Amino acid sequence: MPTDLSDRTNDPEQQRLSPPAKRAVKGACFGFFVDYFDIYLPVVALTPAIAYFQAQHTPASVAATLSYVTLALTLIGRPVGAIIFGRIADITGRRRATLIAVAGAGACTLLMGLLPGYATIGWLSIILVLLLRFVGGVFMGGEYSSANPLAMEASPKRLRGLVGGMIAASYPLGYIAISIVVAITFQFAPAGSPDSPYVQWGWRIPFFVGAALSAWFLLYYRKVEESAAFKRVQGAEKPKSPLRELLTGEHRRKLLQVLLLMTGMWFTVQATLSATPALLSAVIGLPSTEVNTGLLVANVFVAVGYLVMAQLGQRFGRRRMLVLSGIWTVLLAPLAFVAMVREAIGAAAGDGSTLLVMVYATAALVLTVSPWGIVSTYIIERFATGVRASGYGIGYSLAVIIPGFYAFYMLGLTRLMPYEYTPIVLIVLGGVLTAIGALRGPETRDADLD
Structure with a gap:
């Protein structure tokens, strides 16, 4: 019998993470950090430089849509990666699948940073x-489909909520990191007109950092051990x-419920986090540097929110908190978003406060x-x-397809x-689907992962 990655005793209060389990959890957090640094490169780093890849005098709404589509294709590639690498992880191991996926994603990011622009090769x-972001999305979908289950299988039951929150909090930390990289780049390569230094070459720097x-990550993850739970099922008869x-029986019912829940979750995050940077800068006309800095600060609060919600889910039940979150998304988030847009329009006209814009944006995001x-x-x-x-990979990723557009x-x-x-319409729709999806599933915090 393989040694478990977590130290398990009869007293749940004495359960703790063993050193190998800690490495698995740190690896999942690091992987999610790298994943989300990479996935939001088009939103944070490329949005101010999208003119480099398009003809002059392109309408602002079209420019914003190109930014959105770049992200959407990345997200749509993720379920493809979840299918491919989820199978690899379930048959050959979580660790191997993670290493292959991150290597591929890093290569795509590096190639992105080397691309010529519209002036050289036209459309x-x-x-x-778009092609590289889609292929990169395929590899990104493999990273979390493999590394996150490994980390959760290594964690004692009473710590799973905290571990999940820590992994999730790596996402806004990734967003914060890319925002810092872009903000520093702005200092020596200012953004602005199509001929500005950032548009001409500065945007490449965040992509090289992502690579x-x-x-x-690849160097670190080589030290992570395979999941003990996976090793145990290797000795039993595995599904072909x-x-x-x-896609059959009880598993299919579970997957459909998860897809409903996650469709709602993806609608809300797309309508707020994904749409906000281009909406505020490219459409309403606030300075990119101010928007970037404001969202950096906002994501600090989002990271704290992840940890708080994770602990509330562990304490009161994950299903219950997901239902409640759907309700407050419908009732409260639209109010914050309307206030943000109104103040942003005023600020762009010289009659409002950018600081207040970002306060409202932070409230909507949290x-x-x-x-x-x-x-x-x-x-x-x-x-x-x-x-x-x-x-996990398919349920998490496949649901992004409809919201991805x-x-x-x-x-x-x-x-x-x-x-x-x-975006308000999509926020409300997302909240409704989240609440319904959570209501259709059971509570899971006492589930055994062995």
């Missing part, structure tokens, strides 16, 4: 951006295909994004060991309302 430049982080097993501190733990607890990586929904909604307010 082929933006096509290559370096992937290489650093984890994906086929996942309300809608903090519940993600529960999500990974909840989904991983829903599936058996033999299909856990596939179930949020930019087009926003354009369509302009027939009914001003473009700046269109």
